[in-house]
Amino acid sequence: MKQLLVAAAAFTTLLGTAQSATYLVEPTHTSVGFEVSHFGTSTIRARFDKKEGTVEFDRAAKTGRVEINIDTTSINSGVAPFDGHLKSKDFFNVTEHPTAKFVGDRFAFNGDKVSEVSGTLTMAGKTQPVTLKAKNFNCYTNPIFKREVCGGDFETVIQRSQWGMLYGMPAIAPDDVRLVIQVEAVKQ
Amino acid sequence: MHRGRFAALLLACSVASPVAAQPATAATYVLDPEHSFVQFEVLHFGTSTSRGRFGPVAGSVVLDRAAGRGEASLRVATASVDTGLAIFNARLRQADLLASDEHPEAFFSARQFRFDGDRVAEVRGEFTLRGISQALSLRALRFRCRQQDGTEVCGGDFEGEFLRSDFGMTHSLPLVANRVRLLVQVEAFRR
Numbered sequence: 001m002k003q004l005l006v007a008a009a010a011f012t013t014l015l016g017t018a019q020s021a022t023y024l025v026e027p028t029h030t031s032v033g034f035e036v037s038h039f040g041t042s043t044i045r046a047r048f049d050k051k052e053g054t055v056e057f058d059r060a061a062k063t064g065r066v067e068i069n070i071d072t073t074s075i076n077s078g079v080a081p082f083d084g085h086l087k088s089k090d091f092f093n094v095t096e097h098p099t100a101k102f103v104g105d106r107f108a109f110n111g112d113k114v115s116e117v118s119g120t121l122t123m124a125g126k127t128q129p130v131t132l133k134a135k136n137f138n139c140y141t142n143p144i145f146k147r148e149v150c151g152g153d154f155e156t157v158i159q160r161s162q163w164g165m166l167y168g169m170p171a172i173a174p175d176d177v178r179l180v181i182q183v184e185a186v187k188q
Numbered sequence: 189m190h191r192g193r194f195a196a197l198l199l200a201c202s203v204a205s206p207v208a209a210q211p212a213t214a215a216t217y218v219l220d221p222e223h224s225f226v227q228f229e230v231l232h233f234g235t236s237t238s239r240g241r242f243g244p245v246a247g248s249v250v251l252d253r254a255a256g257r258g259e260a261s262l263r264v265a266t267a268s269v270d271t272g273l274a275i276f277n278a279r280l281r282q283a284d285l286l287a288s289d290e291h292p293e294a295f296f297s298a299r300q301f302r303f304d305g306d307r308v309a310e311v312r313g314e315f316t317l318r319g320i321s322q323a324l325s326l327r328a329l330r331f332r333c334r335q336q337d338g339t340e341v342c343g344g345d346f347e348g349e350f351l352r353s354d355f356g357m358t359h360s361l362p363l364v365a366n367r368v369r370l371l372v373q374v375e376a377f378r379r
Contacts, residue, residue: 027273028273028275028276029232029236029238031238031239031271031272033239038223038375039332039334039336039341040330040332040334041330041332041334041341041342041343041344041375042223042330042343042344042345042373042374042375043345043371043373044223044373045225045227045241045371045373047239047272048272049272049273076270076272078225078241078243078244078270079221079222079244081222082222135237136231136234136235136236136237137235138233138234138235138236139235140233140234140235142233143363149233149235150235151235151236152235152236153236153237180239182236182237182238182239183236184232184233184235184236
């Protein structure tokens with residue numbers, strides 16, 4: 001009996017609770033972008049066009065884990081020479097580091113809505129802690145997929161120097177960079 | 189010169205060309221195609237914000253900071269819309285949304301400039317999309333002029349919003365929100 005309980009406990013840990021579910025990131029409503037001030041005048045925006053990821057999410061237990069993989073070669077600012085510079089060793093160094101990754105394993109809730117996701121962000125081969133703050137969060141039944149979709153808007157401000165991206169600091173662009181993330185994920 | 193004749197001459201000048209003659213303090217700025225873009229934001233299923241970019245924005249702005257006046261004439265190719273996803277871009281260009289074939293450009297034409305000191309604070313004008321023109325206010329989130337390589341560069345971030353139904357874009361209402369937020373980045377070189 002005791003062995004059975006231990007086995008059951010191990011099984012539960014392995015699978016998560018009954019309410020834990022896997023969600024697959026839906027690329028048409030998932031976007032990872034950033035904003036940085038240009039000479040203190042205007043805001044430059046760029047985003048990564050290719051990304052994929054999964055979310056494990058348990059609303060009842062208020063736990064979750066998210067992993068988003070970003071193809072750094074897909075960076076898109078709308079200005080080709082600037083994209084080329086962003087891909088260079090001055091910034092993302094995409095030849096050596098073609099993937100950036102966010103792993104969030106600590107979910108904070110406000111009621112039954114996710115309010116923060118903390119974890120690590122790996123860019124240009126360096127991993128640093130980050131906390132994404134939810135601006136919006138909601139779950140709904142999508143009429144096309146006929147499945148539950150959960151998602152929201154997340155933001156944070158990071159210091160690019162922590163990932164070794166020092167170019168043009170501080171005259172052209174400051175250390176602070178705002179990450180602006182849209183994510184929706186479909187329950188599997 | 190006799191004072192009365194001078195005054196008469198000034199009056200004649202101002203009557204003859206009220207728009208074309210810029211006062212000595214006015215300067216024309218031409219938009220920098222590397223730093224002039226429009227991002228739109230619209231809420232999807234009340235859950236997350238879909239974004240896309242138009243640009244570069246082309247055109248010029250006349251600023252008379254001493255007189256507190258300005259004039260903007262801007263345009264952007266509607267087919268330049270870029271959400272990062274080709275299939276989404278193609279859908280947005282169709283006739284029931286941007287109608288890019290029939291209306292290849294959107295326009296913003298403005299003559300009502302509000303200043304806060306010598307900084308542009310708000311620009312009010314007419315926004316034309318899908319051939320439909322509506323009043324639009326763009327509020328400055330920041331504005332600054334600087335010297336760069338011997339040329340004055342002025343620019344900032346502006347935000348505004350409109351209802352897409354006002355421009356006949358009613359597809360997927362209300363699941364995708366009617367309210368569209370615009371975030372405009374603009375920098376321009378003094379000519």
